[in-house]
Amino acid sequence: MQTKDSTIFFNELIEQHKGILYKVAKTYCKDATDREDLLQEIMIQLWKSVHKYNNEFKTSTWVYRISLNVAISFYRKNGAKTSQTTDLNEQNLQIPADEVGEREFRLNLLEQFINELNSFDKAIILLHLEDRNHADIADILGISVSNVSTKLGRIKDKLKQRFSTYKF
Structure with a gap:
């Protein structure tokens, strides 16, 4: 009670x-x-x-x-x-950056790429984008600080790889 x-x-x-x-x-x-x-x-x-x-x-x-x-x-x-999430291919995303605004276009792509991550990686990147330090992220998720660093590095690499297919 x-x-x-x-x-x-x-x-x-x-x-x-x-x-x-x-x-x-x-x-x-x-x-x-x-x-x-x-x-x-x-x-x-x-x-x-x-x-x-x-x-x-x-x-x-x-x-x-x-x-x-x-x-x-x-x-x-x-x-x-x-x-x-909509499965968008490159043809669907060939919107001129100046129409939507390059910054907005990139943010939309980032959101799409984050949505494609598994649920645990999504949690890590969400906390990172909130400017949480690695110790806080580790405490919240119940993993080690070194694990946070490793996973965050891999997530960033995945996101960079996804962005590399687009020319800005």
């Missing part, structure tokens, strides 16, 4: 870290309905875990860890349904 203090803490937690929740949901679900379902799953898990929160850890780290674990499970369970 949750106490009144737990309810207050939970409400404050959601309010303070709603940006994290929405960012994780948007990264793992492109469909709005799936995103809402994932957000609900994350909040349910946060509610169930609120009494287990340890003050030794930053709340943002704790929220990220739970959110990403739920998102990865959700993605694996509903993978085919939630990964409705």
Whole structure:
């Protein structure tokens, strides 16, 4: 049974870290309905875990860890349904950069390439793009700092390789 203090803490937690929740949901679900379902799953898990929160850890780290674990499970369970990214080939992407704006075009490509990553790599790059240091990423994902460095290097190489097929 949750106490009144737990309810207050939970409400404050959601309010303070709603940006994290929405960012994780948007990264793992492109469909709005799936995103809402994932957000609900994350909040349910946060509610169930609120009494287990340890003050030794930053709340943002704790929220990220739970959110990403739920998102990865959700993605694996509903993978085919939630990964409705369009399989674009080079012919579809031959949009002149000046029409869309080169920066926007590159950002759209980056988002597409990130969506093609597996769920764990997606979590790593999401945290990296949030300017989290390797120790924070390791703590959130429960892996070693050296593993974060190795995986991040490989992810960057994959993304560079994908970008290399386009001439800017």
